[in-house]
Amino acid sequence: MNLSYSVEYEKFREEVRQFLAENWTEADRAATPDADGVGAMTGSALRTDDRATDFRRKAIARGYMYRHIPKRYGGGEQPADPLKATILADEFRRARAPFEIMGQGPSMLAPTLVEHGTEAQKQQFIEGTLLGRIRWCQGYSEPNAGSDLASLRTRGVLEGDHWVVNGQKIWTSNAHEADWMFALIRTEPDAPKHDGITYMLIDMKTPGITVRPLRQLTGEADFNEVFLENVRVPKDSIVGERGRGWYVSRSTLKNERALIGNATFARRTFDGVQMMAQLTEVRGAPLLEDPVFRDKLVELEGHLLAAEYNGYRLLTAGGRGEDPGLPSIVTKLHTTTLGYHISKLAMDMMSDRGCLAPGEQNAPAAGMFGTAYMWYYGMALGGGAPNIQRNVISERGLGLPRDPRR
Amino acid sequence: MDFGLSEDQLLLKDTIHRWLDAECPTTRVRAVMESDDGHDVGLWKGLAELGVTSLGVPAEHGGAGLDLLDVALAAEALGWNCTPGPFLGNQMAVTALVESGNDAQAKRWLPAVASGDAVLTFALGEGLGEHDVAKLATRADGGKLTGEKPLVPYAQIADAIVVAAHDGDGPGLWLVERGAPGATFTALSGIDMTRRLAMARFDGTPASKLCAGSQAIGRARDAGLTLLAFDCYGGAARCLDMTVQYAKTREQFGHVIGEFQGVKHQLADLATDLAPSQSLCWYTAHAFDHIRDKAERHAAIAKAHMTDIFDRVTRYAIELHGGIGFTWEYDLQLWWRRAVFDRAFLGEARYHRARAADLAGW
Numbered sequence: 064m065n066l067s068y069s070v071e072y073e074k075f076r077e078e079v080r081q082f083l084a085e086n087w088t089e090a091d092r093a094a095t096p097d098a099d100g101v102g103a104m105t106g107s108a109l110r111t112d113d114r115a116t117d118f119r120r121k122a123i124a125r126g127y128m129y130r131h132i133p134k135r136y137g138g139g140e141q142p143a144d145p146l147k148a149t150i151l152a153d154e155f156r157r158a159r160a161p162f163e164i165m166g167q168g169p170s171m172l173a174p175t176l177v178e179h180g181t182e183a184q185k186q187q188f189i190e191g192t193l194l195g196r197i198r199w200c201q202g203y204s205e206p207n208a209g210s211d212l213a214s215l216r217t218r219g220v221l222e223g224d225h226w227v228v229n230g231q232k233i234w235t236s237n238a239h240e241a242d243w244m245f246a247l248i249r250t251e252p253d254a255p256k257h258d259g260i261t262y263m264l265i266d267m268k269t270p271g272i273t274v275r276p277l278r279q280l281t282g283e284a285d286f287n288e289v290f291l292e293n294v295r296v297p298k299d300s301i302v303g304e305r306g307r308g309w310y311v312s313r314s315t316l317k318n319e320r321a322l323i324g325n326a327t328f329a330r331r332t333f334d335g336v337q338m339m340a341q342l343t344e345v346r347g348a349p350l351l352e353d354p355v356f357r358d359k360l361v362e363l364e365g366h367l368l369a370a371e372y373n374g375y376r377l378l379t380a381g382g383r384g385e386d387p388g389l390p391s392i393v394t395k396l397h398t399t400t401l402g403y404h405i406s407k408l409a410m411d412m413m414s415d416r417g418c419l420a421p422g423e424q425n426a427p428a429a430g431m432f433g434t435a436y437m438w439y440y441g442m443a444l445g446g447g448a449p450n451i452q453r454n455v456i457s458e459r460g461l462g463l464p465r466d467p468r469r
Numbered sequence: 470m471d472f473g474l475s476e477d478q479l480l481l482k483d484t485i486h487r488w489l490d491a492e493c494p495t496t497r498v499r500a501v502m503e504s505d506d507g508h509d510v511g512l513w514k515g516l517a518e519l520g521v522t523s524l525g526v527p528a529e530h531g532g533a534g535l536d537l538l539d540v541a542l543a544a545e546a547l548g549w550n551c552t553p554g555p556f557l558g559n560q561m562a563v564t565a566l567v568e569s570g571n572d573a574q575a576k577r578w579l580p581a582v583a584s585g586d587a588v589l590t591f592a593l594g595e596g597l598g599e600h601d602v603a604k605l606a607t608r609a610d611g612g613k614l615t616g617e618k619p620l621v622p623y624a625q626i627a628d629a630i631v632v633a634a635h636d637g638d639g640p641g642l643w644l645v646e647r648g649a650p651g652a653t654f655t656a657l658s659g660i661d662m663t664r665r666l667a668m669a670r671f672d673g674t675p676a677s678k679l680c681a682g683s684q685a686i687g688r689a690r691d692a693g694l695t696l697l698a699f700d701c702y703g704g705a706a707r708c709l710d711m712t713v714q715y716a717k718t719r720e721q722f723g724h725v726i727g728e729f730q731g732v733k734h735q736l737a738d739l740a741t742d743l744a745p746s747q748s749l750c751w752y753t754a755h756a757f758d759h760i761r762d763k764a765e766r767h768a769a770i771a772k773a774h775m776t777d778i779f780d781r782v783t784r785y786a787i788e789l790h791g792g793i794g795f796t797w798e799y800d801l802q803l804w805w806r807r808a809v810f811d812r813a814f815l816g817e818a819r820y821h822r823a824r825a826a827d828l829a830g831w
């Protein structure tokens with residue numbers, strides 16, 4: 064156990080600050096939206112213009128981003144170090160500089176390609192994905208295959224040099240702006256359900272693909288239906304072997320749980336709620352003076368700190384090549400439940416104005432917590448519904464008997 | 470940078486676990502519970518031989534000179550095993566002695582503590598739940614102590630009690646030796662019989678002043694809160710484990726109950742709170758020695774957090790055992806008692822959360 068901010072880390076922080084001062088100017092900062100928006104992805108993380116790409120390349124070369132991806136594929140390649148990771152996230156956020164792109168491409172597809180891709184796929188996709196130049200969506204869920212994903216029915220038939228794909232995907236986040244889709248397709252209809260699936264990379268510009276936006280509970284439309292009609296996919300656009308896609312996708316799902324289970328969103332929401340409680344008066348007194356809200360805030364902070372330090376632990380375990388088991392399996396359920404409770408507390412703190420919509424200027428903090436509150440319903444479901452998480456935790460984590468019906 | 474236990478720490482944990490498994494089964498726990506003073510000298514000596522009593526004693530005083538984290542790993546093992554005895558108060562007093570900077574008294578007591586020949590304890594709280602150093606009413610005057618400390622762990626068997634009190638210069642720590650005149654102890658009946666408590670009264674009792682100021686008092690309190698948090702983790706992990714094992718063997722409706730989703734999901738929810746909480750415990754103990762500016766607040770948060778979790782785990786563990794979980798015979802009740810002690814002692818969750826809010830400047 065060693066977390067002390069030794070001289071080495073002070074020096075590292077200085078180096079990072081120096082790098083940012085030299086490479087991300089005041090003008091760049093001014094042109095980037097505020098990075099501290101609650102619940103939302105940071106403005107700086109979303110910038111993918113030439114200037115941002117140029118900057119990211121330099122930062123990656125220094126090992127400041129994508130530290131878990133090898134250098135030869137465009138990553139930063141550094142040993143796991145939670146403290147350095149925290150310093151980097153802090154300093155880049157403070158400087159409003161472009162940081163790692165959050166999304167399914169960099170977080171899920173890139174590590175999957177590192178593990179299972181061919182050399183040509185790694186060269187073609189990883190670097191562009193990390194820089195946000197190639198945008199991805201995840202085509203797993205189907206109307207009749209959600210929790211029971213392995214029952215998916217979108218078909219791929221090999222005809223000459225191409226797979227001909229027919230079927231429908233649903234809830235596909237960002238499909239409307241994606242360049243590529245990584246998808247699970249049934250290619251061996253006679254094999255047992257887990258063994259008949261292939262992991263495919265599909266160019267979204269291929270004829271036969273129709274994307275129809277679906278409006279969420281939040282009012283926005285970030286996910287979609289994707290219809291595939293005689294879509295021709297080159298034969299070698301598969302990751303791993305034919306029929307092994309289910310097992311390839313397990314590593315994507317593992318990375319997805321880590322993405323959604325990351326405590327960053329919950330921390331942002333928490334800090335924002337605390338600030339609102341300080342700045343907002345209800346019935347003549349600052350919210351933060353209310354003993355019940357103080358108690359609730361610290362109770363939630365206990366969970367938040369546990370989630371953050373658990374994140375340190377997972378990084379350390381990863382660096383040591385250990386599988387931490389339960390501490391890793393529970394993260395998604397733990398942090399999405401926590402995020403829900405934090406944003407729910409914010410709703411209660413707003414008193415009667417808690418019923419105002421996000422963006423309404425008459426609501427405290429312009430109602431931004433309403434956005435977080437709504438999104439946590441979706442985050443609880445994406446990547447596996449809560450009860451599915453509980454099945455996995457009890458069966459794989461605690462060793463209880465598997466449900467014979469599954 | 471590294472956030473995980475070292476090889477040495479894993480070995481330490483494993484050694485204590487294995488020793489307790491062999492030497493302190495619940496039959497022995499129950500025997501100690503039913504004894505008069507709740508202190509098993511043989512058990513304490515055995516722990517001392519294993520090195521447990523010396524972990525937190527500085528090397529210059531004959532101890533291993535390790536961090537609070539190492540002591541806390543022992544506390545976790547004691548919680549897992551439900552081991553009875555004066556471990557908590559003893560370590561709080563050791564921390565107080567070390568932090569007091571009083572070398573003469575440290576030299577006098579700590580080697581004997583390390584070897585297991587002496588047991589110390591610590592007296593802080595007063596009235597009903599008052600732990601605020603500024604508000605303590607116990608007074609020292611001309612080397613004599615007067616006042617009442619209602620919940621002192623193992624006061625009757627302790628060789629010396631480290632007492633938080635005030636004199637004309639403000640708060641400080643005093644040491645009262647066993648048999649000092651004017652000190653009376655009344656045994657209290659507690660829910661948890663593995664950690665005994667007594668009401669201590671001092672009436673002009675001779676006491677030597679260890680140090681002035683509130684710093685050492687606060688450190689001893691924070692060490693105590695941290696050890697309680699680890700006790701909770703160990704105890705809760707054990708109850709979860711017992712319940713999972715039970716669910717794999719108990720059959721109803723022609724199936725083991727661990728097949729029923731209601732049972733599985735209840736257990737999954739407990740694991741979801743418990744697994745990440747171990748890292749909060751680790752961080753808190755590490756902060757105690759190495760990240761001083763975070764130590765006090767983390768100790769408060771961890772105590773509140775872990776006592777909530779232990780409470781919830783024991784509740785569902787009993788429920789999932791059915792009728793047998795509600796019996797005296799079945800061991801689960803031992804940990805439930807332990808959870809009640811951990812939750813109340815040194816102050817309830819709400820109190821520490823209010824302190825944590827104050828400490829953040831909110």
Ligand SMILES: Cc1cc2nc3c(=O)[nH]c(=O)nc-3n(C[C@H](O)[C@H](O)[C@H](O)COP(=O)(O)OP(=O)(O)OC[C@H]3O[C@@H](n4cnc5c(N)ncnc54)[C@H](O)[C@@H]3O)c2cc1C
Nearest residue numbers: 201203204209210234235236441444445446447448450451
């Ligand atoms: C915001 C958002 C973004 C998403 N993005 C994507 C994406 O980009 N790509 C993609 O492929 N998918 C995406 N999804 C889909 C998501 O993975 C599915 O919604 C999820 O897996 C649940 O599937 P379903 O909606 O079909 O619900 P169902 O599977 O029908 O489940 C309904 C309810 O039944 C419960 N249930 C089902 N089976 C069991 C069981 N065996 N035991 C106990 N309870 C059970 C579930 O827990 C759930 O509560 C997204 C979803 C959301 C909400």
Ligand SMILES: Cc1cc2nc3c(=O)[nH]c(=O)nc-3n(C[C@H](O)[C@H](O)[C@H](O)COP(=O)(O)OP(=O)(O)OC[C@H]3O[C@@H](n4cnc5c(N)ncnc54)[C@H](O)[C@@H]3O)c2cc1C
Nearest residue numbers: 719720721722726729730731732788789790791792793795
């Ligand atoms: C204080 C007390 C007084 C009592 N008095 C009487 C009395 O006067 N007369 C009398 O006849 N009985 C009495 N009982 C017995 C009581 O009715 C049983 O304890 C109770 O029905 C549970 O049965 P069990 O103990 O065998 O637990 P089990 O049936 O083994 O249950 C163990 C756990 O498994 C869970 N479980 C079992 N099956 C399922 C399932 N299908 N789905 C989900 N979860 C499941 C249960 O919820 C429980 O948590 C008493 C019990 C107590 C504690």
